[in-house]
Amino acid sequence: MNRELIKRAWLYLRTGYSTYLIFIFGGSNFILILYGLAPEISGNIDFIPFALIMVIAMPLIAILIGRKHWARQFGTEAKVQTENNPYMFLLVQKSKDELLYKIQIEMIDVMKGILIETDPQKKKELAERATECQKVLSRLIDGEDSRNIL
Numbered sequence: 001m002n003r004e005l006i007k008r009a010w011l012y013l014r015t016g017y018s019t020y021l022i023f024i025f026g027g028s029n030f031i032l033i034l035y036g037l038a039p040e041i042s043g044n045i046d047f048i049p050f051a052l053i054m055v056i057a058m059p060l061i062a063i064l065i066g067r068k069h070w071a072r073q074f075g076t077e078a079k080v081q082t083e084n085n086p087y088m089f090l091l092v093q094k095s096k097d098e099l100l101y102k103i104q105i106e107m108i109d110v111m112k113g114i115l116i117e118t119d120p121q122k123k124k125e126l127a128e129r130a131t132e133c134q135k136v137l138s139r140l141i142d143g144e145d146s147r148n149i150l
Contacts, residue, residue: 027058100140107133 031054038045106129113126 030058031055103133103136 031051034054035045035047035050038050110126110130110133114123114130117123117126
């Protein structure tokens, strides 16, 4: 068999098992265990109404927990994924480099224009363009995402 095919099958097996099968079996197991404990806590309960309540309540609680997790952990997870995936890092770096190159070209055009231009109004416009480039660079230095700048 092809080695790549085996690697892909292994990846799909782990993903399908850990994401979907464990999710379904874990949820079912949780409902059955709670139903088994329910008579000890609150007397006899019919299984169907209990299961319906759990099927509605469990996803809502899981959504709230998951939202809180992502709100706290997403930045850290993104950093770790970027460090571990050099292609992602290169994509982010490439977009920053492209933006910096565009700013550098603009600044060179402005400087050439200031050196060559004799009209005071045009020199003022060029100085305003240079100020805009400085503002963009300041925003990058302050950590703003390069995709939101231009």
